[in-house]
Amino acid sequence: MRKLLFPASVLAILFSAIVLNIYLLRNELNEFYLFIIKEETSRVKSVVEGTIVGGGDPVEALTSYMENSKLLKGATFKLEGREIIVPGSDISQEYFRESFKVQPFLFTLYFDFSYVRELNRHLSYVLISLFFFSLLFTGVTVWLVKEYFKEKILYEREKQEKEKLESINLVIHSLIHEVKNRLNVLRLLVYRLGSSFDKVYLQKLQEEIDKLGKYVEETADLRKPITISRRKTDIYFLIKEVISKFEELLKTKNINFETKVEKCELELDPEKFSSLLVDLVKNGIEALENSKKKELKILGKKEGNFYAVYVMDSGGKLPSRDLFKPFYSTKEGGFGLGLYNAKRIIEAHGGKIEAFVKDGWTIFKVLIPVHFGKISD
Structure with missing residues (x-):
């Protein structure tokens, strides 16, 4: 958020400056037209006063002046309580009115400033449009900046993870060959000594060797991308086959098991996908080790263009968000x-x-x- 503060502040200052300038321009225009009206009224008053002093007809003089004026559209005068319209006047309530008194008359002048109102209306529309587009521009800019930093953070994380894996691979690469040789020797010894050792301890030793062997194989696979061999496979039978491997273990651990899987042919690597499911089921069984409620479910169904497999356990908790990171384990x-x-x-x-x-x-x-292709985020 701090990274977004500077561009957001700049946009806010720019927008405020534009709005302030439009507001000041509108006020200056209004003051300018008011000044023109005052000046025009002063000239009309001088003409009327001069005509009266010279013994002429002020109404006739005002009519003549009005014919030559671009601003003055009409006039009235009051005499002995009566209001009289000056001949040739165009009077409207929308016109701007200004009054002055020359004994014994009270004159009211009507100025047409409709274009001033139109200009003010236009400026108001400009201001509203500017406000809307500024908000839109600000929102889009903030969103783009946010997405930029989001992508940058994701890129940096992926880069760091890749560098971490490369560093780990440099270490394990030098160990794998030697460990494999030692495992082969140990397997040979176990085979030769099987007849003279207690079978229980021999079995435990064999399990530890197999466990270490699996670790070596899995670690070695990290150095290269996974390659898959696709073929059409009914996911229903694949899941049933995986479940059959755990039936005895589930009974032994008193885990209630439920499966509900829809049939669907998918293009996948059955061996590797089976390995994936085995890991998830084992993970669920291990999560229920100390749980009072022991239930495990596998659900499979089509969801739009995808097939979803849910492996669910009643443990009800996740130890960390780093579950899918290499070499991270809570067990x-x-x-x-x-x-x-x-x-x-x-x-x-x-x-x-x-x-x-x-x-x-x-x-x-x-x-x-369901059909081979990438899922778009």
Whole structure:
């Protein structure tokens, strides 16, 4: 907002200066015409007084003067309580009136200044138009400046995230090869020693090795963009297949599960999209670990030109807005790559993912175009 203060102040000062100048111009014009009327009235009075002193007819003199005047359109005079119209007068209530007294007469002069009113009206229209277009211009300018800084901030954030990933990749690139070699050695040892060790501890060791291997693979994938192999897939059966992998786990953890999915053929990479759904379902199950109410839902339906998949858990909270950033995790021992990879996968499909809380549900919403194409923000 502070960045918008300077241009907004400049526009406000400019607009105020224009309005003030128009107001002063209007006042000066009015004063100028009033001065002309006073001068004209003074001349008419001199003519009348001179005519009376010379013994002439003041009405005839006034009629003659009026015929040659561009401003004076009519006149009346009062004599002994009677008001008489000077011959040749054009009298209108819209005309400006000015009176003067020359004994025994009281003259009233009528000046046509309709063009002055027209000019004032024109200036008023100009002022209103100027006010409207200035507001419009100011609003558009402020909006453009706001959008400029918004785009600039987004660009800077993306640039910083990219630089951060590049820095991280420089470090992990040198580690991956060595870690992979060590994993291969460990797997070989586990295989050879399987017969002589306690199976429970051996299984735990195997799980840790697999976990580390997955971390290495996921980390290695960050160095390159996701490539997808599209083919027509019925999202209904794809979601059902993913759900089947979690049926035993859901029963073990006493999680009530509900699914409601509409059939729809989409052009997508079934393996990578399955991976995305697996990460979201696992995330939902883990979020319900310490929750009293344990419910998980998967909904799928068409929304306009897009197909929306909702993965909802009754946990009802989001730990942070940074969920989709790499290496960010709120779980103990988590790598912080699951949701980041989910975001990369859906964006590679031309779609979008978002997370929010509504009515006590934590909701992950995935949008994918029914027909291949980008979602416009």
